Amino acid sequence: MLDRLARPLHDLRVSVTDRCNFRCDYCMPAALYADERRFLPVPELLSFDEIARVVGLAARELGVKKLRLTGGEPLLRPRLAELVQRLAALGLLEEITLTTNGLLLAEHASQLRAAGLQRITVSLDSLDEAGFSRMNGGIGGVSRVLEGIAAASRAGFERIKLNCVVVRGQNEDAVLALSERFRGTPHIVRFIEYMDVGTQNHWRAEDVLSAREIVARIEARWPLEPLAANYPGEVARRFRYRDGGGEIGVIASVSEPFCGQCQRARLSADGRLLTCLFAADGVSLKPLLRGSQASDDDRGLAELLRDTWRARDDRYSQEREQQSAGRPRRRLEMYQVGG
Numbered sequence: 001m002l003d004r005l006a007r008p009l010h011d012l013r014v015s016v017t018d019r020c021n022f023r024c025d026y027c028m029p030a031a032l033y034a035d036e037r038r039f040l041p042v043p044e045l046l047s048f049d050e051i052a053r054v055v056g057l058a059a060r061e062l063g064v065k066k067l068r069l070t071g072g073e074p075l076l077r078p079r080l081a082e083l084v085q086r087l088a089a090l091g092l093l094e095e096i097t098l099t100t101n102g103l104l105l106a107e108h109a110s111q112l113r114a115a116g117l118q119r120i121t122v123s124l125d126s127l128d129e130a131g132f133s134r135m136n137g138g139i140g141g142v143s144r145v146l147e148g149i150a151a152a153s154r155a156g157f158e159r160i161k162l163n164c165v166v167v168r169g170q171n172e173d174a175v176l177a178l179s180e181r182f183r184g185t186p187h188i189v190r191f192i193e194y195m196d197v198g199t200q201n202h203w204r205a206e207d208v209l210s211a212r213e214i215v216a217r218i219e220a221r222w223p224l225e226p227l228a229a230n231y232p233g234e235v236a237r238r239f240r241y242r243d244g245g246g247e248i249g250v251i252a253s254v255s256e257p258f259c260g261q262c263q264r265a266r267l268s269a270d271g272r273l274l275t276c277l278f279a280a281d282g283v284s285l286k287p288l289l290r291g292s293q294a295s296d297d298d299r300g301l302a303e304l305l306r307d308t309w310r311a312r313d314d315r316y317s318q319e320r321e322q323q324s325a326g327r328p329r330r331r332l333e334m335y336q337v338g339g
Contacts, residue, residue, distance in 0.1 A: 001062045003275075003312035010233060010263035011066045012058050014051060016080065018269045018336055020073040022101050023137025024125070026165055026194060026203075027333070030137040046271045048083045050289045052090065054267060054301070059092035061302045062309060064265075066095045068121075072269065075104040081115040088116030095119065099163070103140045105148025109155040120152050121161040126174045127181055135171055149187070159186045161249075167194045168209045175209075179218050183245040190236050190249035196320070197277060197337070211252035215239065218248065233263040257317035265309065266337055273305065276314035279332055283308045 001009050019039050023030035046054075058064040067087060074080060087096055095118050102122040109120075124145055125135040132142040152160055162182065164174055178189045191214045196203035218224060222245060227238035235258055236249035252258075266274040271289060272282030287293040288301045 001306060001309055003309055005260065005313060005315070008263055009062045009064060009265055009309050011068065012055065012064045013068045013070050013264060013266045014055065015070050015072065015267065015269040016074045016077040016083065017045065017072040019076050020071060021076060021103055022073065022139050024135055026167065040270055044270050046269065048086060050271065051083060052086050053289070054285060055087055056090050056092060057298055057302050058305060059090065062305055065093060067093050069098045073101055074098060075100050075108050081111040084112055084115040084117050097121065099123065102145035102148040106151040109148065109152040109157065113155040113157060120157050121163055122149055123163045124178065125164050126171045127177045128173065131171050131174065159188065162187060162189045163192055164189060165192045165194055166209045166214060168207045172209060175214055175217050176221060179222065179248060183222070183241065185246060188247045188249060190251060192251040193254040195253055208254050210255040211237065211250035212255065214250055233261045253317045259315035259318045268336055273308050274337055275308065275312040276316055277337055278316035279337060281332070
């Protein structure tokens, strides 16, 4: 199943909620998202039955092999382990993973592992309490996230990925601090260039610390060597420490766009199929899941999934300069898209 640029669909990211317990400036600034009425009422969220139906069709009919549960903050969705168990029971996916901010991870890790979750990614933008608070809107503490990572390790998640969005002038010190903290462990820190996802973060190109600069800073302290990708379309460029201290990754969607290898689709919490992280809108699946067009027959839903992917020609990161020079296009916010 190929899109217009001959890209297959391999990964599906499913947002289980648009709510979050952090207020990171690059996603959900506190000044704009204090009002809970901004978020979806519970009946508007896809049910577990609906999510499992879409995932099963995407795996059987379109070739999806890897599933990632996201949000918002996915651990805010009640009984999430129940959904993981149902998706694992489909027997159609090579990997089921989760991205979380880690604040609630300690209390959920064992249950998620027992349900069939295979891997966890934790967002961690600073190890310094002041820096952590500055980045996430002053909520929680970094020690609680570190406790969550330790609990996940004990539960059997041996190789956890840690995502750090690096913003020039705000958390640059996290590059070396996180590298040092997790050297010698099985965990992999991935540094992500600050991206213009959504419209509320006042993104500027000059605030981007490029992947090249990030790698140079780490290599000046601990020499690195590049590694091959784990699979076609992997977004992170991989490096390992020459002294055997482990692995890091960098995601350079601003300075070195990788749209040509993008194999991801996203299912929003309210049931829209999105074909790009920078989407302005999506195709609603709800009419075929509930309401007047709903049916137990999966043929119509499968055809809509296929038609949406076949029509895909998104390559926003490659066109970013043109978008900036002209009239900026409307984009969904990160918490709506699912990261």
